[in-house]
Amino acid sequence: MFTIVKKRALTSTVTLMEIKAPFVAAKARPGQFVILRAMDDDERVPFAIAKCDREAGTVSIIFRAVGATTEKLAHLNEGEAVQDLVGPLGMVTKTEGVSRACVVAGGVGSAIALPIVEQLKEQGSSVTMIVGFRSREEMILEDEFRAASDRLIPVTDDGSCGGYGSVTVPLKELYESGEKFDLVFTVGPLTMMQKVVETTRPYGFPCTVSMNPIMIDGTGMCGGCRLTLHRDGKDIVSFACVEGPEYNGYEVDFDEAIFRNRMYGKEELHAHEAACNLFKKEVM
Amino acid sequence: MPNLSLTKTPIPKQPVEERIHNFDEVELGYTEELALEEASRCLNCKHPQCVQGCPVNNMIPDFIAQIRENNLDEAYRIISINSGLPAVCGRVCPQERQCESRCVRGIKGEPVAIGRLERYVADRHYSKLNAKPEIAPPNGHKVAVVGSGPAGLTCAGELAKIGYKVTIFEALHVAGGVLVYGIPEFCLPNYVVQREVDNVTSLGVEILTNMVIGKTLTVSDLFERGYEAVYLANGAAWPTFMGIPGENLNGVYSANEYLIRINLMHAYRKEPDTPIMKGGTVAVVGGGNVAIDAARAAVRLGAEKVSIIYRRSEEEIPARREEVKHAREEGIELMMLTNPVELIGYDKDDPKYGFVKSVRCIRMELGEPDERGRRTPIPIPGTEFTMDVDTVIMAIGTVNNPLIKKTTAKLEVNGKGGIVADRITCKTSREGVFAGGDVVTGPATVIAAMGSGRLAARSIDKYVKAKAEGNAEW
Ligand SMILES: Cc1cc2nc3c(=O)[nH]c(=O)nc-3n(C[C@H](O)[C@H](O)[C@H](O)COP(=O)(O)OP(=O)(O)OC[C@H]3O[C@@H](n4cnc5c(N)ncnc54)[C@H](O)[C@@H]3O)c2cc1C
Ligand code: FES
Numbered sequence: 001m002f003t004i005v006k007k008r009a010l011t012s013t014v015t016l017m018e019i020k021a022p023f024v025a026a027k028a029r030p031g032q033f034v035i036l037r038a039m040d041d042d043e044r045v046p047f048a049i050a051k052c053d054r055e056a057g058t059v060s061i062i063f064r065a066v067g068a069t070t071e072k073l074a075h076l077n078e079g080e081a082v083q084d085l086v087g088p089l090g091m092v093t094k095t096e097g098v099s100r101a102c103v104v105a106g107g108v109g110s111a112i113a114l115p116i117v118e119q120l121k122e123q124g125s126s127v128t129m130i131v132g133f134r135s136r137e138e139m140i141l142e143d144e145f146r147a148a149s150d151r152l153i154p155v156t157d158d159g160s161c162g163g164y165g166s167v168t169v170p171l172k173e174l175y176e177s178g179e180k181f182d183l184v185f186t187v188g189p190l191t192m193m194q195k196v197v198e199t200t201r202p203y204g205f206p207c208t209v210s211m212n213p214i215m216i217d218g219t220g221m222c223g224g225c226r227l228t229l230h231r232d233g234k235d236i237v238s239f240a241c242v243e244g245p246e247y248n249g250y251e252v253d254f255d256e257a258i259f260r261n262r263m264y265g266k267e268e269l270h271a272h273e274a275a276c277n278l279f280k281k282e283v284m
Numbered sequence: 285m286p287n288l289s290l291t292k293t294p295i296p297k298q299p300v301e302e303r304i305h306n307f308d309e310v311e312l313g314y315t316e317e318l319a320l321e322e323a324s325r326c327l328n329c330k331h332p333q334c335v336q337g338c339p340v341n342n343m344i345p346d347f348i349a350q351i352r353e354n355n356l357d358e359a360y361r362i363i364s365i366n367s368g369l370p371a372v373c374g375r376v377c378p379q380e381r382q383c384e385s386r387c388v389r390g391i392k393g394e395p396v397a398i399g400r401l402e403r404y405v406a407d408r409h410y411s412k413l414n415a416k417p418e419i420a421p422p423n424g425h426k427v428a429v430v431g432s433g434p435a436g437l438t439c440a441g442e443l444a445k446i447g448y449k450v451t452i453f454e455a456l457h458v459a460g461g462v463l464v465y466g467i468p469e470f471c472l473p474n475y476v477v478q479r480e481v482d483n484v485t486s487l488g489v490e491i492l493t494n495m496v497i498g499k500t501l502t503v504s505d506l507f508e509r510g511y512e513a514v515y516l517a518n519g520a521a522w523p524t525f526m527g528i529p530g531e532n533l534n535g536v537y538s539a540n541e542y543l544i545r546i547n548l549m550h551a552y553r554k555e556p557d558t559p560i561m562k563g564g565t566v567a568v569v570g571g572g573n574v575a576i577d578a579a580r581a582a583v584r585l586g587a588e589k590v591s592i593i594y595r596r597s598e599e600e601i602p603a604r605r606e607e608v609k610h611a612r613e614e615g616i617e618l619m620m621l622t623n624p625v626e627l628i629g630y631d632k633d634d635p636k637y638g639f640v641k642s643v644r645c646i647r648m649e650l651g652e653p654d655e656r657g658r659r660t661p662i663p664i665p666g667t668e669f670t671m672d673v674d675t676v677i678m679a680i681g682t683v684n685n686p687l688i689k690k691t692t693a694k695l696e697v698n699g700k701g702g703i704v705a706d707r708i709t710c711k712t713s714r715e716g717v718f719a720g721g722d723v724v725t726g727p728a729t730v731i732a733a734m735g736s737g738r739l740a741a742r743s744i745d746k747y748v749k750a751k752a753e754g755n756a757e758w
Contacts, residue, residue: 023500037457041550043557044457068557084457086494216549216558219455219496220685221465222541223523228532237525237532242687256532259638263534264559 001081005058010140014064014108015074016050022057024049024087030115031093031210031246034059035218037084038073045069046215046241048112048187049088050141059087062111062140089218090245093208098125098183102174102205103149104167104196106132106188112210113187114141117148126150128174128181132167132192134158167192168199181205186249190258197249207249213240213260227260228253286324290393293322295400300613304583307469307552310610311375314404316354323351325389326396333386334398340366340735344383344398351401360409363402368438368738371410371476373731374403376467376573378604382731410479419487423447425748428511430497430688433461434730435517435721437484438737439744444487446745451511452484453495456548461519462722463730465548466540466574468581471607474547498687503695503717512751513744516703516712516719517737520684520726526569530627531678535561535640539570539578539679546581564674566590567643569624571601572727575679576608579616582675590616591671595623595648595661621648623663627676644670682727692717702726710740711747715758718744 006018024034028049035044045067051060065074076082093116095101101120105113110131120127129149133139134157146152153170167188186196187210200207213225218241225240229251238244296312297303303310314322326348334344343362350359363370379385379399387395425448429436432454440450458464463477485491497503497518506514523538525531542560545551549558566582568575571594582590592611594601597620601608612618626644630636647667650659684701696704696713705712705719712719720736722728750756 023495027500041557043549084494086455086457086496087499089496089499216541216544217456219499219687221521221523222544223525223538224541226532239522242685259534260532262638 001083002085003081004076004078005056006060007076007078010062011138014062014138014140016060016062017073017076018051018053018058018060019082019085020056020058021085021087024085025052025054025057025059028052028059028088029092030095030119031112032088032090033112033218033245034061034085034087035089035215036061036069036073036082036086038069038076039083042072042083043067043069044084044216044218046089046212046218048109048210050111050114052115059085062108064108086218089241091243093119093185093246095119095123095125095183098123100126100128100179100181101183101185102128102130102171102179102181104130104132104171104184104186104188104192106167106192107134107138108140109188109210109212110141110145113185114144114148116185117145121148128179129153130155130167130170132156132188166195168195171196171199175199175203183208184249186210190254190261193249194254194258197252197254201250208246209249209252211240211245211247211252211257213245213257214263215241217241227257286327287321289325292394292397292400293318293325295397303470304614307546307581307584309473310470311400313407314400319351319401319404320354322397322401323348326352327388329388333388334383334396337383337386338366339382339729339731340738342366342383342402347405348396348398348401351405356405356408359405363405366738367402367731368441368734369434369480369730370402371406372434372463372472372480373734374399374401374406375472375476376604377731378729380605417445417487419445420447422449425449425752426451426511427513427515427744427748428453428506428509429515429517430503431455431461431516431518431721431723432459432481432491433517433519433721433733434463435519435723435733435737435740436461436515437480438734439515439517439720439740440489440737441484441487442738442741443744444484444489446741448745448748450489452489452491453497453501453506454491454493455496455518457493458548459491459493462521465544466577468543468547468577470580470584471577496687498691503688503692503714507716512716512748514717515710515737515740515744516688516717516723517721517733517740518685518688518723520682520702520722522683522685523678524681524683525678526624526680528624528626530629530640533627533629533640534638535674536627536676536678537561539568539574539677540682542578542677543574543581546585552581552585560585561675562586564588565672566675566677567593567624567671567673568677568679569593570679570681571596571603572679572681573603573607575677576603576611578677578679580607580611580614582677583614583616587675591619592616593619593622593624593643593645595621596659597621597650600658619645621650621661622646623648623661624676625668628670640673640676642670642672643676644668684723684726700726707736708739709743710736711743711758716747718747 047061127149220242347359347362384395551560562585566587568579648661694714703719710718721733
């Protein structure tokens with residue numbers, strides 16, 4: 001069992017959980033993730049490691065209650081424990097030699113960007129960050145991002161934060177004004193990452209995407225996390241849990257990845273509703 | 285007076301029309317009466333060939349003789365001399381290619397049902413819960429085992445019995461390896477595996493789940509933590525695909541994913557959190573145990589039609605005969621000498637765009653035998669055809685996982701990524717590191733993995749003690 005040492009609501013639907021997992025904390029590096037099972041018989045769900053405190057032996061995850069597991073997770077409190085947590089999984093972000101980075105993050109997924117920006121900052125890279133959220137209320141980690149970047153450009157769908165609309169608007173402005181980057185890193189919804197890649201492609205800056213496919217074991221046993229890379233005229237199948245989650249954005253088949261993430265659209269919704277009903281019953 | 289019946293004593297089974305709606309075990313096991321009847325078919329040969337056919341040389345006529353005397357404790361003791369997991373092996377061994385293939389009774393008629401008798405002894409033993417095996421006093425030495433499949437469990441258990449402090453590091457959230465996440469409940473119920481796991485922990489073995497060696501800890505970390513030897517028994521479970529178009533369409537699974545969703549994540553229960561595609565038309569590609577298990581699981585999930593597509597003929601099917609027979613009884617179609625060439629998805633304007641719609645296949649014929657004597661399947665030009673499907677399950681094999689190889693210096697692997705280790709001593713190229721089971725052989729059998737675990741325990745014991753005396757050789 002893995003004890004929840006801290007639970008904090010970042011927005012009305014997004015929660016940060018700091019969980020005691022000394023083995024994972026000792027090894028975790030930027031870009032890696034964990035797989036967690038809230039209770040016995042629950043799904044195994046991957047979460048980015050948003051923070052890692054080696055001394056305290058804890059890792060933090062940030063999530064929105066969107067599926068059955070996250071819903072149940074959100075109902076656990078400090079002092080309670082999650083059944084299983086395994087990691088750190090996946091490859092570590094390659095930041096060596098990067099001097100000017102642009103990190104484009106959207107939604108809850110931006111959590112994985114935090115350790116990466118912090119790492120970049122620590123090694124002295126200059127970091128521009130564009131973060132996109134639906135609205136001001138939905139924005140998370142603003143202080144942390146501001147502290148770790150040289151420049152933070154927030155945008156929201158409703159313009160409540162200054163910037164308006166898509167993250168690719170300010171990104172394109174930067175490119176057009178002649179700014180150059182030796183790493184463009186993006187994480188967030190698949191359609192957003194796809195747009196970031198396409199906006200960057202004409203400029204040819206190295207562009208890394210952090211993929212979030214459906215996973216079960218996270219160790220290369222099921223192949224459920226597979227995606228297609230187009231490389232040198234060939235299609236290569238890659239297991240994101242072991243060989244990813246970060247990829248050269250220009251190689252990833254996003255259309256396929258988008259479909260694969262929707263595979264269980266209906267079932268997921270159903271399980272989510274079932275979980276909600278469960279908790280309503282418990283509350284009453 | 286031996287029982288001269290030419291056929292095996294039938295084993296009670298769930299009727300087909302019932303079992304296709306549940307995941308309960310199909311074969312219910314011999315009663316005392318049936319076991320005695322079958323045991324008396326054994327002629328107790330002077331030079332028993334069955335023993336030679338058994339990968340671990342179980343003393344088969346001896347334990348069967350004890351069944352005839354109703355001395356089940358003694359029968360169990362005899363089996364235990366060479367086998368660690370009789371309740372499992374009795375159920376899942378390919379006996380028709382091992383012990384039973386050598387039985388003299390098989391020359392004219394069916395061989396003695398050795399597997400069913402082994403299972404009978406083991407099940408009876410557990411239902412009585414006999415006294416625990418003896419454990420030697422702690423010898424102060426620590427050994428790490430990576431993976432809790434049959435190889436890891438057996439090695440850990442054997443070492444614990446002779447006084448070692450053993451820790452098993454398991455990547456998943458439960459112990460048992462393929463026995464829990466791969467082989468379905470209807471062939472090998474979970475409680476049978478759990479008994480074996482409990483047996484091992486009752487010997488003092490510690491099992492740490494959620495520990496991926498190569499990620500959470502490396503092999504070097506294990507040595508730093510004071511383990512004097514490491515046994516790698518992490519299997520070979522990385523699924524492969526055919527490399528044909530359409531394999532990443534929705535509705536296409538590796539057999540591992542399909543079976544993991546069902547067995548490990550219980551997608552067959554009423555309100556599962558882990559979803560799976562159910563019903564419709566299912567095609568399974570492959571001819572091994574894995575393919576048959578996946579097909580039979582699909583039937584139980586409510587598929588209307590299930591076909592197994594295999595590129596060779598039924599004679600070459602590597603799966604256990606008994607399971608092929610069960611599959612047939614359950615209405616599964618065996619499409620032999622057929623191979624998929626493409627998986628086709630729905631059109632762009634269809635609401636099911638992104639999902640698999642059909643499989644295009646080609647008929648095959650068998651050509652010349654290859655070096656291993658297996659006839660190579662060759663496509664017959666102009667025989668392509670298309671069949672509609674909702675789900676496709678690829679069961680064409682698994683290979684080694686790169687995690688441990690990548691993070692362990694001086695560990696030699698072969699061209700397929702398998703760890704190179706001596707079959708008898710289980711020693712790898714790196715001092716103190718032993719390996720066995722599927723990770724060395726590639727996908728094989730439970731009994732082979734179990735056998736390797738036993739050999740490894742002996743070899744590790746020898747090494748650790750020699751090292752403590754300052755004269756270990758590698
Ligand atoms: C669906 C299916 C059906 C089968 N049916 C039969 C049958 O009927 N009869 C038969 O004899 N054989 C059968 N087999 C084959 C048999 O199950 C295997 O040969 C056997 O289980 C191999 O045992 P093992 O101990 O080497 O590895 P496994 O059973 O694969 O166990 C390896 C364990 O190591 C863990 N692991 C992997 N990587 C790591 C890591 N990095 N760190 C920590 N732990 C790790 C895994 O999670 C797993 O628990 C079947 C296999 C499958 C998949
Ligand atoms: S999650 Fe199973 S192989 Fe990647």
